[in-house]
Structures are given as structure tokens and as C-alpha cells.
Amino acid sequence: MRAETADDLMSDDATQRATFARLLAAHGAGLARVARVYARSPAEAADLAQDLAVAIWTALPTFRGACSERTFVYRIAHNRGISHAEGRRVRERATPVVAEPPDVADSRPSLEEELDAARRRDALFRALGELPAGSRAVLTLALEGLPHDEVAEVLGTTPNSVAVRLSRARTELRKKLVQTKEQR
Amino acid sequence: MNLESEDETPIEIARWAADFRAAAPGPELAVALDPTPILERAASDARKTRREWAAAVASTTFAIANFLGLVAWRRTAIVAALAAFVLPVLVALFGYFVYTQASQRRVVGAAIADHVTAAVRRNRARYQFARASLLTLAVLTVGFWIWLPFFLLGSADKLAAQPWRIAIAVVAALTIFGLGFWRATRVVRSAREELESWRAVAASLVG
Numbered sequence: 203m204r205a206e207t208a209d210d211l212m213s214d215d216a217t218q219r220a221t222f223a224r225l226l227a228a229h230g231a232g233l234a235r236v237a238r239v240y241a242r243s244p245a246e247a248a249d250l251a252q253d254l255a256v257a258i259w260t261a262l263p264t265f266r267g268a269c270s271e272r273t274f275v276y277r278i279a280h281n282r283g284i285s286h287a288e289g290r291r292v293r294e295r296a297t298p299v300v301a302e303p304p305d306v307a308d309s310r311p312s313l314e315e316e317l318d319a320a321r322r323r324d325a326l327f328r329a330l331g332e333l334p335a336g337s338r339a340v341l342t343l344a345l346e347g348l349p350h351d352e353v354a355e356v357l358g359t360t361p362n363s364v365a366v367r368l369s370r371a372r373t374e375l376r377k378k379l380v381q382t383k384e385q386r
Numbered sequence: 387m388n389l390e391s392e393d394e395t396p397i398e399i400a401r402w403a404a405d406f407r408a409a410a411p412g413p414e415l416a417v418a419l420d421p422t423p424i425l426e427r428a429a430s431d432a433r434k435t436r437r438e439w440a441a442a443v444a445s446t447t448f449a450i451a452n453f454l455g456l457v458a459w460r461r462t463a464i465v466a467a468l469a470a471f472v473l474p475v476l477v478a479l480f481g482y483f484v485y486t487q488a489s490q491r492r493v494v495g496a497a498i499a500d501h502v503t504a505a506v507r508r509n510r511a512r513y514q515f516a517r518a519s520l521l522t523l524a525v526l527t528v529g530f531w532i533w534l535p536f537f538l539l540g541s542a543d544k545l546a547a548q549p550w551r552i553a554i555a556v557v558a559a560l561t562i563f564g565l566g567f568w569r570a571t572r573v574v575r576s577a578r579e580e581l582e583s584w585r586a587v588a589a590s591l592v593g
Contacts (some may be wrong), residue, residue: 223421230419235409252418252427259428261494274495281501284587292580323405336590339498345406358497
């Protein structure tokens, strides 16, 4: 009886590891993008990405299949990302810090087109990071390619509300990008 | 591209989406998402959580047992009054710890709206707790400064020979209460700012 329990535990652990590896393979790039949206520098994004992965591993035993795996992963990632950004805001209020340079791509010698694309990406991520939490989450999920009903599941709202929020977030992002362009 | 034109919205979104998804994880992120260190960190986090729980349970039990022992042993009005004040505070502190842990655990894998609602509740509880602590400190301070002159008058004969003891007592009391107020007001301010910040997040999710 005891051996069976140990086997079950081992098999549970092996299953969890396999599921986790599969989730990382499928959504690792997406997690990295979420981390980049909520972080202010590549180093902070790397730390946060690992944080998100740890949170997913820890939460995995609670996953009962009530939603899709992708919804589950993005819920955890955004929840952790929002908490991270709020924690940082409070810490920075107590001790203001100088932000690290956002990306190394700008300073790297490259072809004109590559540089342009890198600058555009950098501006996009920076603008996304400056949006209010609700707009940032809805837009990030939409840009990741999630359909409205799945975005609604991640946010905890209705698909109709997602459409409204998305339109508002789009306008906010457009304004931020124009501001960034003007500042250059 | 004219960023204000609504006609170009689909093109604009497609371009944002392409730019967004083209941002592949760099070498730092690839390292960060390696499963081995993630699992090691998860195990270390789990140990830390277990240690926090053990410390909270042990310290609360130890403190409560000590106070109950003191009350049973001394049987004086001042000890009973002190215990009547300290024991509920200890229980409340432990209750707050259990509440925050349970609240965080309950919303694992929950929708963003639920996660934010829970965070607002937790921060509201923290703010109320911090305010209650400040109020308690204020009551204790007032009580102490009312009691002190009576004590000095009552011990005038003993203290007359050593007046410097009065000065030390007053300076020590001022320092302790001053530091207490400084710390408590900082905690209240940070709790209020954090609560406002989370309320702003909740407001940004409504619409």
C-alpha cells in the first residue's frame, strides 16, 4: 500500500514536470514577452520571467482544467506581473532608483532595417509598460493572439467588455507611441 | 503612417502584433526559463513558506503561553491588564498572517479581476491594521504621560536624591514613543499608498 502511494507520488511529480516542460515550451516566449511588458530593463525582465515560471509550477497542482492551459498560464503571468509592477512602484516611492537602459539593441551596430525594427519594438514595449494595468493586460493578451473570449476568461470579464476595453487601450497606446515619437 | 486615422487601425494592430511577437526571448530570458533552476527556486520558495508558517505558529504560541504563565504566576492587576491588551494583539497578528496567506493562496490561477480584488482587500486590511496600531500607540502614549507625573510624585522622596534618573526616564520615553510614532506613521502612509495604487489598478480593469 505504501509502495503504491510512493509510486503515485512519483508519477504525479513526473506528470507535473512533464506538463510544466510542455507549458514552458509552448508559452515560454509569451511569458518572456509578458515579463518584458511589466519590467523596466532586460535584467528585471529575466528575473520576472523566472518568477512567472516559478508561480506557474507552484500553481500547477491546483489546475483542474476549468479553463485552457493557455488561459491558466496567462492568468498567473499577468497576476504576478501586476503584483510585481505594483510592488516596484511602492519600493521606488520609498527609494527612487535610476532605471537601467531598456535595451541593448539600440547601441548594437546593425543594419538600418534591423535597427528600425528593434527601436519600434522597444518603443512598443515601453509604451505598453506605461499603460494603466487594465489596458496593459488586455492589449498584451490581444497582441499575443488570444481571441476575445479567452482574453475575457483571463481578465475575468465578458467578451463584449473586452472589445470596449481593447478599443480604449488601443487609443491609449497610440497616444503613448506618438508621445514617444515626439520625444525623440 | 497616420496614427490618428481609424481607417488604418487593422494595419496598425497587425503591425503592433507583429512587432510584439517578433520580440523573441534574449539569452538572459532563455536562461531564466530553464526548468532546472526554476524547480530549484520553487523548492527553495516552498521551504521558505514552510519556515514562515512554523515561525509564525511557534512565536505566537510561545508568546501566548508566556503571557498566560505570567498572568497565572504574578496575579497582579497590572499584569492582567497588560495581558488583556497583549493577548488579543498577538491573536490578531496571527490572524492577519493566516488571512494574507489564505487570500494569496485562494486566488492562484484566478482571473485578473479576482486577483486584484483580493489584493485590494488585503491592502485594505493592512491599512486598517496599521491605523489601529497607530491609534493604540497614541492611547498608550497619552496613558503613559498621564501616569508619569503621578509616579514621579509618588516616588519623589527616592528620586530627590537622584534627579538625573527622571531625566533619563523622560528622554527614554520620548525616544521610544517618538521612534514608535515615526515607524507607525511610515507604515500607515505606505499602506495607504499601496491601497490607493491597487484601487487604481482595480479601476483600470473596470469598463
